[in-house]
Amino acid sequence: MNFKRQAILFPAALLLGSCASYQDSVYLRHDKILEMIEQKQPLFEYRIRPKDELTITVSTTTPEASAPFYRKIGQTREQATMNQGMNNAKLLDYLVDNKGCIDFPVLGMIPVSGLSTRECEAVIRQKLQAYLNEVPNVTVRVSNFKVSVLGEVGHPGTFTVSDERITIFQALAQAGDMTLFSDRDDVQLIREDSLGRRNVVHLDLTESDIALSPYYYLQQNDVVYVKPTKARVRSNTLNSNSSVWISMLSLAATIASLIIIAVQ
The missing domain is CATH 1.20.5 (Single alpha-helices involved in coiled-coils or other helix-helix interfaces)
Known part of the structure; x- marks a missing residue:
């Protein structure tokens, strides 16, 4: 009798174990919760932070008019003002300092921390109109937006983000996705705030409400660490x-x- 009982219970235990393993290996369970919750969140928009590097271009109908408002690598302020040389050189990026400001030619120090790139463009455009006879076209982009993914993923590494917007799932996709031996319900996100304080946030990627989390979109220099399972x-x-x-x-x-x- 004991032998027959064990013969029945053993396959049942294996079946239950395999079900539990499957549940731990999927993303976004209970997705109906997203339909039940009224979502009023605005579309994500990146906010400039200290240590960001900004590529800023100013365009006018005559190139000579906009020349004083950008510099190229190796070009002095005087050369930029006089529109001299280095036509093929790379534009100089503007580093946002610890106080959240950039040092822009002619305009001087401009506070940009906390602004979106569109808002930053509007601020610079408004300040430039005092020096120009037209409304210039200003473009601002973050050139050093990077996130890192390491741990139990296919291809750990640091990845450059070109459009200033990336979700945690997009970052994992660039890293080759999580392996079958990854701990999906306790992914660690290391984030540094504007004051330099570092925090570790624990994220459960098996639940659909991760899409409502403020950490769903990654920030500049975020580090995602995927822990291995005990079996691994x-x-x-x-x-x-x-x-x-x-x-x-x-x-x-x-x-x-x-x-x-x-x-x-």
Whole structure:
């Protein structure tokens, strides 16, 4: 009777274990919750922060009019004002300092921290009109927007974001997605705020409400760490110690053989 009971319970336990493993391996469970919650969040818009590098271009109907308002790498302020040389050189990016300002030619220090790129364009455009006879076209882009993904993913690394907008799932997709041995319900996000304070946020990617989280969209220099499951750690430990176990088993077999020969 006990044998029959064990024969029935063992497959059942395997089945339950496989179901639990499957549930832990999927993203966005209980997606109906997104339909039940009224979502009034505005579309995501990146806000400029200290240490961002901004590429800023100013365009006018005559290039000579806009020349004093940008500099190129290796070009001095005087050369920029006089529109001299280095026509093929790369534009100089503007670093947002710790106070949230950029040092813009002619205009001087401009506070930009907390502004969207569109708002930053409007501020610079307004200030430029005092020096021009027309409304210039101003374009602002963040050139050093990067996020890092490491841990139990296909291709860990640091990735450049060109459009200043990336979700945590897009970052994982660039990193080759999480492996089957990843802990999906406790993904760690390391974020530094504008004051330099670092925080670790724990995210459950198996639940659909992650799409409503303020951490769904990543920020500049965010680090996503995907932890391995306990099964992965045990597997790595076993593999690393396999040579030791083989040596011990080989030694034990040799000793056993010698004992058997001695007894005979």
